[in-house]
Amino acid sequence: MSDALLFVNMLCSRSSQPSVIRFVRQEQGYVAVGASRQRPGSVIPxxxxxxxxxxxxxxxxxxxxxxxxxxxxxxxxCRKLGCWDESWEAFHCRRCGNSGPVDGVIDSLPGPGSD
Structure with a gap:
């Protein structure tokens, strides 16, 4: 798989439904360009x-x-991705139950297909 693309699993912070974010490499790093629903039982490489x-x-x-x-x-x-909107006062992780205000930056993510 090209290092120009990166696919990472994410859970919806409202519904706990799974999705996959597609990142594209740009000069300064990766940017999310799309997210799609992940069908039950499907696996990304x-x-x-x-x-x-x-x-x-x-x-x-x-x-x-x-x-x-x-x-x-x-x-x-748990270091996993969840969706978030700036209008929300806090993030609530649907995987591990952690919650709190959002701060900082993301400087690393697991390889493609990681849970």
């Missing part, structure tokens, strides 16, 4: 390792396919 870079949202990113949240965060406890 896995790869070991961690990608170290900056991560952001591209102009035109349509957000979470389940609730429409405009961005994403990585949980400080």
């Amino acid at each position: 896995g790869e070991d390792g961690t990608t170290h870079a900056s991560f952001g949202v591209a102009e035109g990113y349509t957000g979470c396919p389940h609730c429409g949240a405009a961005s994403f965060v990585r949980c400080g406890r």
Whole structure:
């Protein structure tokens, strides 16, 4: 798989429904360009390792396919992605139950297909 693309699993912070974010590499790091619903039982190709870079949202990113949240965060406890919207006071991780205000930046994500 090309290092120009990165696919990472994400859970909807409102509904707990799974999705996959597609990132495209740009000069300064990776930007999310789309997210799609993940059908039950489907698996995206896995790869070991961690990608170290900056991560952001591209102009035109349509957000979470389940609730429409405009961005994403990585949980400080389980390190997994969840959707997030700047209008929300706090992030609530549907995987591990962690919650709190959002701060900082994402500087690494698990390799393609990682849960």
